[in-house]
Amino acid sequence: MSARVLVVDDILPNVKLLEAKLASEYYDVLTATSGPEALEKVKRDGPDIVLLDVMMPGMDGFEVCREIKSDPSYAHIPVVMVTALTDAADRVRGLEAGADDFLSKPLNDTALMARVRSLVRLKMTVDEWRVRENTATQLGVVDKGGTAMNEPVENARILVVDDQDYDSEKFIETLKVDNDIVEVVKTGPEAMECVIGQDYDLMVISLNLASEDGLRLCSHIRSSERSRSVPILMVAGEDDMSRIAHGLEIGAHDYILRPVDRNELLARVRTQIRRKRFQERLRSTYEISLSMALTDSLTGLYNRRYFEVHLQKLLQKNETSRKSLGILMIDIDHFKSVNDTYGHAVGDDILKEFSERLQDKLRGFDMVARLGGEEFVALLPDVSNEMAHIVAERLRSAIAEKPFTCKVPDGSLTITASIGGTIVEKGTTADPDQAMKQADDSLYKAKNEGRNVSYFHETGKLNPEDFIPEPRMFLD
Numbered sequence: 001m002s003a004r005v006l007v008v009d010d011i012l013p014n015v016k017l018l019e020a021k022l023a024s025e026y027y028d029v030l031t032a033t034s035g036p037e038a039l040e041k042v043k044r045d046g047p048d049i050v051l052l053d054v055m056m057p058g059m060d061g062f063e064v065c066r067e068i069k070s071d072p073s074y075a076h077i078p079v080v081m082v083t084a085l086t087d088a089a090d091r092v093r094g095l096e097a098g099a100d101d102f103l104s105k106p107l108n109d110t111a112l113m114a115r116v117r118s119l120v121r122l123k124m125t126v127d128e129w130r131v132r133e134n135t136a137t138q139l140g141v142v143d144k145g146g147t148a149m150n151e152p153v154e155n156a157r158i159l160v161v162d163d164q165d166y167d168s169e170k171f172i173e174t175l176k177v178d179n180d181i182v183e184v185v186k187t188g189p190e191a192m193e194c195v196i197g198q199d200y201d202l203m204v205i206s207l208n209l210a211s212e213d214g215l216r217l218c219s220h221i222r223s224s225e226r227s228r229s230v231p232i233l234m235v236a237g238e239d240d241m242s243r244i245a246h247g248l249e250i251g252a253h254d255y256i257l258r259p260v261d262r263n264e265l266l267a268r269v270r271t272q273i274r275r276k277r278f279q280e281r282l283r284s285t286y287e288i289s290l291s292m293a294l295t296d297s298l299t300g301l302y303n304r305r306y307f308e309v310h311l312q313k314l315l316q317k318n319e320t321s322r323k324s325l326g327i328l329m330i331d332i333d334h335f336k337s338v339n340d341t342y343g344h345a346v347g348d349d350i351l352k353e354f355s356e357r358l359q360d361k362l363r364g365f366d367m368v369a370r371l372g373g374e375e376f377v378a379l380l381p382d383v384s385n386e387m388a389h390i391v392a393e394r395l396r397s398a399i400a401e402k403p404f405t406c407k408v409p410d411g412s413l414t415i416t417a418s419i420g421g422t423i424v425e426k427g428t429t430a431d432p433d434q435a436m437k438q439a440d441d442s443l444y445k446a447k448n449e450g451r452n453v454s455y456f457h458e459t460g461k462l463n464p465e466d467f468i469p470e471p472r473m474f475l476d
Contacts, residue, residue: 003120006030006047008038008064009082010056018051018082018107025113035059039067042074048120054083054094062097069098075147076126078119082107088261095267098149101254114245118253122275129282148278153178153270156201160184161191161217162235163210167260171204174262175269188217195227202272203227205252207236207243215247222251229279231272235260296370298348299355307369307377308432314381315430325424326380326388327435329443330358330395333416333451335374342408349406350415357398362391377439385423385459392419392454393467400452416452418443423457 005027007018012033019029030045032038035056042050050068054061061081069075081094084105091102101115158175162168163186172182183198185191187209194200203221207214218234221227234247234255244255253275254268294306302310311327318325332338332354339347351374358368358376368378378395380388396419403412420443424430438457446455454462 002026002028003048003116004028004030004045005116006032006038006041006045006050008032008035008050008056008061009053010034011053014053021109021112022116027116035061035064035067038064042068042077046074047077048123049116050077050079051116052079052081052099054081054085054090062093065094065097065099069147069149072147075149076123076130078123080115080119088264092261092263092267095264095271100271108241110245111241111248114248118248122253126279126282129279148274151274151277151281153273155179155181156269156273157181157199158183158202158204158269159191159194159198159200160204161188161209161214162186162204162206164206164208167206167235167258170260170262171265174265177266178270180269188212188220191217192220192224195221195224195230200227200230201276202231202233202269204233204235204269207234207240207247215243215250218247218252219250229276231276233268233272299352299370301355301359301376302367302369304369304371307367307371307379310367310369311379311432311435314379315424315432315435318424319427319429323382324384324426326378326383326391327422327424327439328378328380328388328392328395329420329436329439330376330378331418331443331447332374332399333418333447338413338415342406342413346406346408346413350404350413353404353406354399354415354417358395361394361398383423385456388421388423389454389456389459389462390467392421392456393462393464395419396452396454397464418446418451419454420444420446421454421456 005022007015007022007029009015009018010033015031015033019031022029030041030047032041036059038050038052041047052061052064061083065079065081068077068079075098078100079098080101080103081099082103082105083090094102100119103112103115156178158180160168160171160182162184168184172184175182183194185194205214205218214234218232221230221232231253232251234244234252235258236244236255237258247255253272256265256268294302296303314325332350335347338350355370358378362368362378366378366380368376370376380391383391396417399415399417404415405412420439420441422435422438422442424435442455442457446453446461449455449461456462
């Protein structure tokens with residue numbers, strides 16, 4: 001995995017040593033020998049990860065890290081603080097400044113490379129979601145978000161897998177400060193059973209379980225669709241560094257060494273919770289933007305953009321299937337006069353209720369979209385000619401038979417709709433434009449027949465008396 005690594009240290013031999021190690025693994029290495037120079041290169045070159053020395057004159061590593069993590073443009077770049085300091089308080093200080101990890105000199109090469117690869121993979125995932133967020137922001141459908149450091153850390157649901165009661169109790173007591181919900185199990189099967197029935201914000205897994213391999217459990221967690229995105233914090237001893245490196249390779253996010261320091265535990269847990277919630281927010285932003293891009297904001301129905309793609313897919317499927325496709329063009333009669341007489345607020349209320357009535361009378365896998373103004377379309381997969389006629393008449397009567405409640409002097413308005421339909425027969429190669437023209441021509445003829453009429457291509461005007469309004473066989 002190629003990536004750009006920024007190495008920051010005021011001692012040149014340290015820089016050269018790290019540069020040589022990373023270059024041998026085919027990383028593109030940038031270097032800086034001071035805090036200000038590091039910040040300049042972060043902004044100018046956009047590294048994928050920063051290896052940052054703590055003890056530098058002037059601006060130390062803690063301040064550099066805080067600067068990086070406070071800027072939304074660069075806060076997603078992972079920072080690993082590298083130092084000769086070994087006190088737990090220093091590690092906690094670095095983590096609280098926003099560092100993604102804190103490694104002590106002399107560096108273990110295996111752990112270093114595993115950590116770099118793990119954090120680069122994480123950044124690639126975050127980069128993809130940030131690109132989507134930026135697109136949505138430019139389209140004006142969502143506001144620009146903050147950084148992971150702004151995410152809340154309280155009330156997380158955490159699963160601890162550890163058969164050492166002393167450590168388990170320490171986890172529970174430590175995490176009470178954030179009102180976290182902590183569940184403890186002692187075996188892998190118990191953990192997998194919990195994962196099946198519950199979503200977690202973090203899993204803490206001991207690599208020193210007496211009866212099974214903690215790494216194998218990490219692998220199972222990563223391979224399960226439900227728990228794949230849950231961060232994993234490994235707990236291990238100092239002599240387990242090779243296994244920790246393996247755990248980072250297979251997808252674990254972080255580790256803490258025994259004896260577990262309470263403050264460091266809290267800091268590392270908070271880092272993972274913030275990161276998970278940040279990614280969830282990015283994903284949610286994207287899903288909202290996608291929904292807003294593909295749906296009509298007033299009615300909640302799919303818009304023309306989605307409809308055109310969906311129709312193309314159904315017509316392609318229609319070529320090889322043994323099922324026909326019905327297309328209904330639906331237009332509210334004299335809708336312009338409603339807007340002109342009562343105003344657009346009343347018109348909007350009519351459009352919303354009209355949409356609800358259409359959806360209420362269709363199957364779950366039918367699709368209805370608003371093409372614009374008062375024009376709607378419904379797609380009916382796997383439908384016979386007779387059933388398409390029944391559906392059209394049911395929709396038409398559902399609109400006409402009950403007045404629409406709205407803010408007008410009489411309290412309601414009688415609304416009708418004209419429907420034009422066509423059937424794309426099974427196995428037929430059909431052009432979307434041709435199919436839509438047939439339905440649109442039928443709609444035009446329905447209007448010419450006096451409106452409040454259903455008219456089908458090759459069938460003509462439907463007689464309402466010939467159709468049962470509510471066929472149970474179709475609803476079920």
